[in-house]
Amino acid sequence: MARDPMGTYSGLARRYGDAVRVPFGRERAFFLLSRPEHAERVLVANQDNYVKAFTYRPLRAVLGDGLLTSEGDTWRRRRRLVQPVFSQRHVVGFAPQMVEAAVEGVERWPDGVTLDAAGELRKLTLDIVGRALFGSGLAGEARRTGRALEALQRGAVIGTFLPGVLAKRGVYRRVPGLGGALAHLDAMVQRVVEGADGGELLNLLKERGELDAEELRDEVLTLLLAGHETTAASLAWTLMLLSRYPAARERLEDEVDGVLGGRKPKAEDVDRLPWTKAVLSEAMRLYPPAWTIERDAVGDDDVAGVPVPAGATIAVPPYLIHRNADVWPNPEGFQPERFMGEQQRHRYAYLPFGGGRRICVGAGFAMLETTLVLAAISRTHRLDLVPGVTVPSRAEITYRPAGAVPMRVSRR
Ligand code: HEM
Incomplete structure (x- = not known):
């Protein structure tokens, strides 16, 4: 499990079905x-x-008591503080920054070169959260941040199985490779927090005066990381799929051309790009960046017929639910049509953003961002995977292409 959690989960589900009790320690x-x-x-x-x-x-050792990892009253107060910035009505106000960052990023791609699409998208999405939420362009931080996150994710998965050892930030700091990664993230957060134009979210977090310096650090880091790593992965998977499915890509380019007529995308366009959104949704079905969601039971429960004792750990992985053949016909096939028009399936058959009160606070932000970025890219560029290259994937905290994704750029 520590070496390959996704492979292990998939193997267990294949062998024993969709409700498996796994012996795990005494x-x-x-x-x-x-x-x-x-x-x-x-x-x-x-x-x-x-x-x-x-x-x-x-994860808590890295992110501290931010929105993603806190519980109880701390979580409730944070969610109340942050949520208004992510309301649908509010989020559309970030569209100009999203498009500006995308267009600037994409304009630098020369015709005919091969670039690392994963690295480029990480740069773009980090720049977008930085600009939109915190008033800081962060494109220049992407490479080191990417390396830091790789190290920390690997550490996190191994740390999960060494109870107590890596649960404390102090311990992380002493592990070679991880200490440097944390120091880099702390320095980035420090620069963001001290930036002159804090952007709306940072100003809000500071103004209320509710958070001390450490709490502010935890929240800014949480939003920077949760807000870019996932969207970068979602866009990278999407471009890889489009490169393999030329008919889907052609339909997307036609839609984008028809709606935009050559100009840059705007928030209002998103509702008129149903195929573009369906492509992104289908990519997140097959490759959900938050591939597993896990909880500990406080008391006994009956989970849809499965008796679960207090203290048990339960995984409900979107990756497996999204590929459950009882719910999704031809589960391995890339068919964006599934997300066009009326959809009749269980409400939680598709849960890339989780569910309940801990549902992703940035879901609306992410859908707006990925749609605008994909439209901005497709308006002017086409990316093709270099033939013969297979890109391995990695599933730790997020599910993403491992390492570089070499793609050849052509201007349309
Ligand atoms: C495609 C992109 C994204 C995916 C797939 C995704 C997925 C998720 C999922 C599944 C959860 C719930 C985890 C759980 O229940 O244990 C979550 C929570 C969260 N996400 Fe996202 N996310 C994305 C983008 C974003 C963005 C853009 C932001 C912020 C700018 C963000 C910030 C957060 C935060 C703060 C939480 C914790 C919410 C809470 O517990 O109250 N995410 N995300």
């Missing part, structure tokens, strides 16, 4: 549940019975 029961009904029970219907699982502990 006193811990671990359940791998991959039906929509399971997710609904754990994340929504009986959510009061669950807290974020022990598997989030190493």
Whole structure:
């Protein structure tokens, strides 16, 4: 599990079905549940019975008590503070910054070169959260941040299985490779916090005066990391799929050309780009960046027919639910049509952003951003995977292409 969590989960589900009890240490029961009904029970219907699982502990060591990792009253206060910035009505105000960053990034791609699409997208999405939320352009930080996150994600997965050892930030700092990664992130956050134009979210976090310096650090780091790593992965998977499915790409280019007529995209265009959005949704079905969601049960529960004792850990991985053949016909096929028009399936058959009160606060931001970025890229450029290159994937905290994704750029 420490070496290859996704491969292990998939293997268990293939062999034993969509409700698996995995022996895990002497006193811990671990359940791998991959039906929509399971997710609904754990994340929504009986959510009061669950807290974020022990598997989030190493993440907490890095992110501290930010929105993603905190619980109880701390979480409730933070969510109340941050949520208004991410309301749908509000988020459309970030569209100009998203498009500006995308167009500037893409304009630098010369015709005919081969570039690392994953690295370019990470640069773009980090720049976007930096500009939109914190008033700081961060494109220049992307390379080192990417390396720091690679190291920390690997550390986190290994740390999960060494209880107590990597649960503390102080311990992380002493591990070779991880200490430097944390120091880089801290320095980036420091620069953002001290930036002259804090951007709306940072100003809000500072003005209320509710957070001390460490809490502010945790929140800024949480939003910077949760807000760019996932969208970068989603866009990278999408471009790779489009390169393999030329008919889907042609339809997307036609849609973008028809709606934009050559100009840059705007927030109002998003509703008129249904195929573009369907492509992104289908890419997140097959390759959900947040590939597993895990909780610990506080009391006993019955999870859609599975008796679960207090203290058990439960995984309801979007990756497995999204590929459950009972719910998704031809689960391995890339078919954006699934997301066009009326959709009749269980509400939690598709959960790239989770569910219940801990649902992704940035879901609207992410959909707006990825749609605008994909439209901005497709308006002027086409990217093709270099033939013969296979890109391995890596599933730790996020599910993403491992290493570089070499793609050849052509101007349209
Ligand atoms: C494609 C992009 C994204 C995906 C797939 C994604 C996925 C998720 C998922 C599944 C969760 C719930 C985790 C759980 O229940 O344990 C989550 C939570 C969260 N996400 Fe996202 N996310 C994305 C983009 C973003 C963006 C753009 C931001 C911020 C700018 C963001 C900030 C957060 C935060 C702060 C939480 C914790 C919310 C809470 O517990 O109250 N995410 N995300």
